[in-house]
Amino acid sequence: MSAFLTLVARDLRLALRQGGDAAMVIAFFVLSVVLFPFAVGPEPELLQRIAAGIVWVTALLAALLSLERLFQADYEDGSLEALALLPLPLEAQVLAKCLAHWLVTGLPLIIVAPLLALLLQLDPAGYPALIAGMVLGTPILSLIGAIGAALSLGARRGGVLLSLLVLPLYIPVLIFGVAAIEAEIQGFGPRPDLLLLAALLVLAVGLVPFAAAAALRLALE
Amino acid sequence: MFRLANPNRFMQWSGTILPWSAIATVLLLGAGLYLALFVAPPDYQQGESVRIMYVHVPSAYMATTVYGLMAAASAVALIWRHPVADIAAREAAPLGAGFTLLCLVTGSLWGKPMWGTWWVWDARLTSVLVLFFLYLGYIALINAFDEPTRGARAGAILALVGVVNLPIIKFSVDWWNTLHQPASIFRLGGPTIAPSMLWPLAIMALGFTLLFVTLWLMRIRSALMAAKLRALRLQQAA
Amino acid sequence: MPPDQTLRTTGDFTGQGLACRRGERLIFRGLDFGLGPGGALVLIGPNGSGKSSLLRLMAGLTPPEAGSLAWNDSDIRQDPGAHRARLHFIGHSDALKPVLSAGESLAFWARMRGTSAPIEPALARFGLADAAGLPCRYLSAGQKRRLALARLVGTPAELWLLDEPLTSLDSDAAAQLLAAIAEHRAQGGRVVLSTHAPIELSAAPRLSLADFRPTPAELLA
Numbered sequence: 001m002s003a004f005l006t007l008v009a010r011d012l013r014l015a016l017r018q019g020g021d022a023a024m025v026i027a028f029f030v031l032s033v034v035l036f037p038f039a040v041g042p043e044p045e046l047l048q049r050i051a052a053g054i055v056w057v058t059a060l061l062a063a064l065l066s067l068e069r070l071f072q073a074d075y076e077d078g079s080l081e082a083l084a085l086l087p088l089p090l091e092a093q094v095l096a097k098c099l100a101h102w103l104v105t106g107l108p109l110i111i112v113a114p115l116l117a118l119l120l121q122l123d124p125a126g127y128p129a130l131i132a133g134m135v136l137g138t139p140i141l142s143l144i145g146a147i148g149a150a151l152s153l154g155a156r157r158g159g160v161l162l163s164l165l166v167l168p169l170y171i172p173v174l175i176f177g178v179a180a181i182e183a184e185i186q187g188f189g190p191r192p193d194l195l196l197l198a199a200l201l202v203l204a205v206g207l208v209p210f211a212a213a214a215a216l217r218l219a220l221e
Numbered sequence: 222m223f224r225l226a227n228p229n230r231f232m233q234w235s236g237t238i239l240p241w242s243a244i245a246t247v248l249l250l251g252a253g254l255y256l257a258l259f260v261a262p263p264d265y266q267q268g269e270s271v272r273i274m275y276v277h278v279p280s281a282y283m284a285t286t287v288y289g290l291m292a293a294a295s296a297v298a299l300i301w302r303h304p305v306a307d308i309a310a311r312e313a314a315p316l317g318a319g320f321t322l323l324c325l326v327t328g329s330l331w332g333k334p335m336w337g338t339w340w341v342w343d344a345r346l347t348s349v350l351v352l353f354f355l356y357l358g359y360i361a362l363i364n365a366f367d368e369p370t371r372g373a374r375a376g377a378i379l380a381l382v383g384v385v386n387l388p389i390i391k392f393s394v395d396w397w398n399t400l401h402q403p404a405s406i407f408r409l410g411g412p413t414i415a416p417s418m419l420w421p422l423a424i425m426a427l428g429f430t431l432l433f434v435t436l437w438l439m440r441i442r443s444a445l446m447a448a449k450l451r452a453l454r455l456q457q458a459a
Numbered sequence: 460m461p462p463d464q465t466l467r468t469t470g471d472f473t474g475q476g477l478a479c480r481r482g483e484r485l486i487f488r489g490l491d492f493g494l495g496p497g498g499a500l501v502l503i504g505p506n507g508s509g510k511s512s513l514l515r516l517m518a519g520l521t522p523p524e525a526g527s528l529a530w531n532d533s534d535i536r537q538d539p540g541a542h543r544a545r546l547h548f549i550g551h552s553d554a555l556k557p558v559l560s561a562g563e564s565l566a567f568w569a570r571m572r573g574t575s576a577p578i579e580p581a582l583a584r585f586g587l588a589d590a591a592g593l594p595c596r597y598l599s600a601g602q603k604r605r606l607a608l609a610r611l612v613g614t615p616a617e618l619w620l621l622d623e624p625l626t627s628l629d630s631d632a633a634a635q636l637l638a639a640i641a642e643h644r645a646q647g648g649r650v651v652l653s654t655h656a657p658i659e660l661s662a663a664p665r666l667s668l669a670d671f672r673p674t675p676a677e678l679l680a
Contacts, residue, residue, distance in 0.1 A: 006570045010559075017558040078552020085518055086571050087544040147382055151375045155365035164361055165379065168354040169386050172393035179400055196396075200389070211382050214299070218374050221521045302522075368482045448483065455484055456678040 003088040004096050011100030014073075021066050025105045026112055029062040033116045044121045051120035052181040055130065058116075059109050060141065060170050066105045067145035067166070068152075068159045070097060075153050075219060084220055091209035094150075094216070098142045098208070106138035122181075129184035129194070133177040136197040143204040144169050150215035172200060228445045231305050235438045242435045249428030256421035270334045274418075277327035279426040280320045281345065283433060284352055285387070287317030291359075292384035295377035305441070307373045308448075310380060311363055312440035316433055318356035324349050344398035348391050355383045470531025471495045472517075472618060472649060477526035479512045485678055486512050487671035488525065494618075494649045499640070499660050502653035504668030510653035511551070513668065514620045517651060518548040544572075546618040553607040557596035561587055561606050564595060565613055572614040581613040582606075585635050600627045605635070612639055619643060621652035 015021055036054050040046055074080040084090055113134050114127055122130070148166035152158040180193035257275035264271035294310035297303050325346065332341045340346075363376040471493055478488035486509040494500055502510045515521045517528060519535060519542050528535045535542040555564055565578040582588050585605040590598060598606065604627040611619055619640070625633055640650050640660070652658075 003571050003573065006567065010567050013563075014556060014558060073556075077556070078550055078554040079556070081520065081550055081552065082548070082554040082568070083571075084520065085543050085546070085548050087540055087573065088571065089540065147378075151362060151379055152365070154371075155362070155375075156367070157365070161358075161361055161365050164354070165358045168351050168358065168390070169382070171351060172386075172389050175393045175397045179396065182400070196393075203389075207385065211378055215375060215378050217520075218371065218378070221371075370482055451483060452678060456675050 003086070004092055007083075007088070007093055007096040008100045008103075011097055012103060015100070015104040021069070022104050022108050025062045025066050026108050028065055029058055029109060029112060030116065032058040032061065033119065036120070048121040048123060051117055051122040052126060052130065052178045054120060055113055055117050055122070056133075056137075056174055056177045059113060059134065059138070060167075060174060062109060063105060063138065063141040063145065064163055064166060066101070067142075067149045068162055070101055070146055070149040071153055071216065071219075072149070072158075080216065081220055084217065090213040090216055094146060094209045094212040095205070098139070098146050101146075102139050102142040106142055109138055110134040123185045126181040126185045129180040129190040132190065132194055133180045133197060136194060136201055137173045137177045140173050140197070140201050140204045141170065143208040144173075146212045147208055147215065150212040150219065153216070153219040173197065176200070227303070228305055228448075232442060232445060235442055239435065239438050239442075242431055242438065246428060246431040246435050249424055249431055253421055253425035253428045257425060260417075261421045262417055268334075270331060273327050273331040275421055275425050277324055277331055278422060279429040280324040280327065281349055282426060283320040283429050284317060284324055284349060286430075287313055287320060287433060288352065288355070288380075288387065289384065291317065292380045295380040298373070298377045299381070305445070307370075307377065308441055308444045309437070310377060311373050312444055313433075313437055314356060314360050314363070314376075316436055316440070318353065318360065320429070320433070321349055321353040321356055325353060342398075342401075344395050347398070348394045351390050351394065352387070355387075359383070472528075472530050473532075474517070474528045475526055477513070477516060477528070478524040479509055479516055479521070480524040481512060485524070485673045487668055488673050488677065490526070490666075490671045492666060494651065496647040496649065497644045499644060499650040499652075499663035501658060501660060501663050501665045502651065502668060503665055508668035508672070510668055511622050514548070514550075514622050514651065514653060517618075518546060518620050519543065520548075545616055546620060547611050547614075547616045548620045548622075549607055549610065549624060550622045553603045555595040555598075555603055555606060558594055560592050560594050561598065561602075562591035564606060565609055568610050569613045572616075574614050578609075578613050581609045584612050584639060585609045585632065601629060601632060604628055605632050608636055608639075611643075617648050619648065619650045619652075621650065623653055623655065625654060625656055625658065 033054060036050075037047060040050070071080060074083065083093055086093075110131065113130060117127065117130055145162075145166050148162045148169075151165060152161045155161050176193045176196045180190035180197070183193055184190040253275070257272055261272070261275070263269050291310045291313045294306045294313065297306035298310060328341075328343075328346045328349070329339050332343075333339055359376055359379055362379055363372040366372040366375070472495075473491075473493045475491050476488075477490040479486045486507075490513070492500060502513060504510055512521065516523050519528075519539055522536075530542065530545070559567070562578065562582065565581060569576070569578050569581075579588065579591070582591055585608060587602065587605055587609060590602060590606075595603065595606070604624075608621075608624060624636060628636065637659070644650060650660075650663075
């Protein structure tokens, strides 16, 4: 357990000192949301209709931005090799790194999302479902993204490849996340969709470490 | 022990099977197309355009089956490090992607006469579209590395991740579909489908399967020969 | 080394019939070795002959194409975690983060291996006591190399696998390393290292990788 926390602490310290990652993700999030009123017009009724979808899609894309560097730096400077040879299993290390990644990029997304929803005139009834959905969904994004990041280590054009691999896998999260908001606004209650997200989260926590660790070992062979 | 020893046995038995598979493919597809185009009755609602179903449905079935086969081969490759399994998974992907594309195109053609649009966000078509992207991602991944074995192994992991996700994606797309409820035109009526439609469908499905098997064996064989060629070149350089 | 951190030296580290494949090329085959307590092995051979590959095989980073590795007569694949816990592997890269200080880096690796003992003695062994607070980006190549090697004495491990450890080391530092190796061996530890330059290591058989090159016929098999 202490090795796990040591790794999380190191990644957090690195993110803090190297800076920029969280800020970049948020900046992209905000900018891409702001593009939509320019694209579809500022009529409140239209924006309100598509607000939930816009916020979720742009959050997805913003999360994608930061994933490339999840393992890249460690891979390039030899740290990944050394980490793989520690007694702590690589699967646990993947969870540790995903946790640190979520704390650095996911939490800011959760905090900023309601503010952006405000800009898009999201129906006030939808905010709790938005936040709850983001809380459940952003860790899933970090986890699924970790598989893509691990698989594309050392590949040509790794960043684009990562997006191609990960975006189809994000679709269920997107569907349930937006459905929760729509359900709450329409009065059906967001529970079924949020429960589905929670189930995905549990599945991801259970399965992703094995896939990602296998991909990391492959990269180190 | 050394890598290509097994493949020699594969080359032998695939060499004997291949001609029969090819002949059977031609016969089945020929019979199936004839039945589909000339013998099967037109639909009382959709008229002649229902005949596209005889290509659309088998290709949808092949699209998912091939992905399943890819995943199975990938599992064998990862667990037992079997070199032919690696190659089998890799060579199936473009074929699966081809079936997926065929399904999407025929789906689009089928929808046009009915709805006047080239695309309908029907649950099945949408799922197949996502499957298409899974195939593209797989193909991109295995070709993204300078070292071919690295790409193949990475692809194996991705195929297994994908096969776990397929039911989840299918479920979520169905969920999404019921929320937004566009009309579905691809209802076949399940067990109430007329026998005169069932026979051509089954024969086409079988024909498609054998088409895949034939092409797959051909691709694996040429991949094995290419690997042998590379080994020869390395040997010369040594 | 502090008295409470002693090595448990049991049995032999052996390899039989090892073969290694990188990509599609067979690098070596039919390689055997045996390493008892206090033993050392020096790997020599031209570039590309597989010195690094053999070290990575011994570490368990790469699975062998053929053959097996055993510790005390049990295959290392049966308990990979135990094998990782008993070895130190120092590869070509230093695995250092530019924004972490030398002390923080060493402390991280020590904590990950489960020890909370102070790392100052390890830094001092390699002449880095003064550099403890410096961020790694300010260290010279030689200092970075010494810092990477300081991991060896930060936590105990029975097996040291060193890939060309003498590169970037001046004669003082090389002497420090050899002293550390001698002390490690005196306590029953084992060392395998690869080198281009001549190295004075007592009672250390040389293993020439070129002897295990596959014949042209085997390359094709």
